[in-house]
């Protein structure tokens with residue numbers, strides 16, 4: 267395996283040394299009694315903003331066919347900072363005929379998201395379901411080769427645009443066996459999963475590579491333990507895995523259980539990020555949604571939550587009304603519970619900027635919020651900066667939370683309620699998330715114009731440092 271770039275976990279010292287650093291930092295924290303640094307940002311008013319202020323993301327599944335629905339995109343653009351294609355990146359969508367790839371619908375979603383500062387989770391490179399017909403009828407080494415080629419081609423195509431991939435989806439059996447699900451892919455040999463991860467790693471060394479499954483939420487279930495043992499084995503043998511996705515489709519047959527937090531933290535302790543990837547809950551009880559979010563916020567490596575659709579009418583289980591928005595687009599009680607839990611939750615641990623960053627040959631791009639080893643470094647204390655007067659308003663930039671690979675900034679506008687503020691970051695920095703404004707970028711991607719969108723006079727954004735910790739500059743503020 268080649269040394270992967272795992273965002274802030276990247277280290278020339280190698281994985282074992284990295285673990286030692288993390289443990290040493292944790293021991294230091296324990297010894298000093300220091301808690302994680304509190305978020306310095308104010309409580310957010312949207313799911314994405316509130317999550318970003320805590321160093322995490324809040325995403326949703328998106329269907330390309332709904333992007334022409336204004337009510338849908340209004341909520342999408344306002345609330346979320348991560349997007350998963352609900353069906354458009356699956357094997358049958360991206361390789362409908364062998365060797366002929368089709369990315370149109372997937373690209374619609376990627377472009378919609380990225381042009382608005384949202385990141386993209388890729389779903390999914392290899393799965394027993396939703397295979398194209400030609401693949402369903404294959405077996406043996408021909409199938410293995412076709413699967414690996416698919417992984418390579420698709421991950422290469424979206425290199426730099428997809429921050430995390432569900433490399434393999436749903437490969438474990440339900441029930442008490444704790445073993446693999448039978449499928450044409452499984453019959454190519456038990457090592458098919460790690461082969462897929464290695465192919466994805468080679469194709470996109472910067473994307474986070476996840477294993478994703480359902481009914482893996484209850485810590486006592488055999489399936490959960492089966493996946494856990496595989497991830498432990500992968501980490502022990504250096505198979506390039508970065509994260510585990512918990513679909514978390516909760517319903518009366520597969521209910522939320524209070525040991526969910528144990529599940530998340532146990533996997534995280536293996537040295538992977540954990541993400542809630544397809545959350546929906548039958549009937550959308552506010553208390554259960556709150557518990558799920560609180561569980562994630564309690565686990566520093568739980569770096570994001572994705573709900574599987576926006577409005578109840580968008581859900582694959584519409585009759586269960588399992589989502590955060592009514593079919594008419596209004597917020598449900600579960601929405602308020604989720605927002606409150608995000609705002610009350612702990613920020614992921616912060617860390618001081620690295621003194622040296624290994625060079626990278628990959629073009630800089632947005633990456634998802636990641637957990638970093640905790641340290642006691644204080645937040646930056648540089649005074650706020652204000653641009654030259656003019657334009658009918660004033661915009662003041664303040665430093666906010668800082669992580670090992672990225673930092674948040676907050677801009678306060680005074681003198682106008684409707685405004686546009688131009689902010690520049692220094693290459694190779696990239697803005698990876700924004701909140702409380704509508705951003706557009708110039709062609710370089712380094713100059714962002716943020717317009718007021720009715721969310722008040724304070725907006726924020728996350729900058730991926732990519733080795734450069736220069737503070738972003740406010741170039742102008744114009745009343746409109």
Ligand code: 9MR
Nearest residue numbers: 352353389395396435480513544574582
């Ligand atoms: O929501 C998806 C639905 O539109 C598709 O018809 C279905 C086909 O299998 O897949 C749904 O999404 C699934 C996801 O890709 C994997 N985990 C289970 C999801 C719900 O079935």
